[in-house]
Amino acid sequence: EDQVTQSPEALRLQEGESSSLNCSYTVSGLRGLFWYRQDPGKGPEFLFTLYSAGEEKEKERLKATLTKKESFLHITAPKPEDSATYLCAVESGGTSYGKLTFGQGTILTVHP
Amino acid sequence: EADIYQTPRYLVIGTGKKITLECSQTMGHDKMYWYQQDPGMELHLIHYSYGVNSTEKGDLSSESTVSRIRTEHFPLTLESARPSHTSQYLCASSELRTGELFFGEGSRLTVL
Numbered sequence: 001e002d003q004v005t006q007s008p009e010a011l012r013l014q015e016g017e018s019s020s021l022n023c024s025y026t027v028s029g030l031r032g033l034f035w036y037r038q039d040p041g042k043g044p045e046f047l048f049t050l051y052s053a054g055e056e057k058e059k060e061r062l063k064a065t066l067t068k069k070e071s072f073l074h075i076t077a078p079k080p081e082d083s084a085t086y087l088c089a090v091e092s093g094g095t096s097y098g099k100l101t102f103g104q105g106t107i108l109t110v111h112p
Numbered sequence: 113e114a115d116i117y118q119t120p121r122y123l124v125i126g127t128g129k130k131i132t133l134e135c136s137q138t139m140g141h142d143k144m145y146w147y148q149q150d151p152g153m154e155l156h157l158i159h160y161s162y163g164v165n166s167t168e169k170g171d172l173s174s175e176s177t178v179s180r181i182r183t184e185h186f187p188l189t190l191e192s193a194r195p196s197h198t199s200q201y202l203c204a205s206s207e208l209r210t211g212e213l214f215f216g217e218g219s220r221l222t223v224l
Contacts, residue, residue: 004154032211043118043202043215044155087155091211096162098143098206098213099170102155 002027002092004103012109013078021073021106023088033071034100035064036087044087078110115139118203118216125193126224133188133219135203144186145213147202148172155202161186162208193223 005024013019025033032051036044048057050066057064061082063074073086085107089100116137125131137144142163147155157170161180175197176190190197200220204213
């Protein structure tokens with residue numbers, strides 16, 4: 001059974017204080033690892049897909065990396081508007097496309 | 113910007129009522145999904161569809177049913193709502209061979 005564990009559950013940062021979010025996973029044949037951002041009362045918004053160990057993707061202040069057991073979402077010099085819940089999900093090769101297993105998320109709060 | 117719409121956004125109903133949550137997308141995506149999310153918890157897949165006249169149950173057992181008569185429309189129905197059905201229901205869509213999901217803003221259901 002695919003499993004995704006995210007840590008920490010909550011992270012409070014000062015504006016400009018860089019940090020990382022962790023996503024550990026166990027999956028039978030990783031097809032893809034996904035990062036989403038979810039604002040309160042909204043649906044998740046797609047950020048990145050990573051397919052193989054060593055791959056990196058960047059978007060503004062966010063950088064996602066992937067190893068064989070975990071993924072990190074690095075946030076450089078965060079701003080208050082980066083406050084949200086960040087969700088990690090995996091898709092295994094044994095399932096149909098789009099059947100994702102999600103972690104419980106990391107709630108990020110950035111104070112000005 | 114994703115074009116996927118859910119109605120109603122919020123619904124409070126009494127036990128035993130029949131409800132239908134509507135989901136429509138204008139992107140022409142073949143695959144559509146319903147995920148269920150309780151506060152602070154993971155998203156769980158309850159239904160998905162590969163296309164018209166195709167529906168499958170997800171990993172989380174649900175008493176709800178779905179239909180896919182038109183590509184753009186994927187409604188979810190509860191014949192007799194119970195307090196245990198109280199949750200947020202998120203609709204999503206994707207192209208066939210990708211796990212990149214576009215989510216609606218969700219329907220928050222409260223059953224009294």
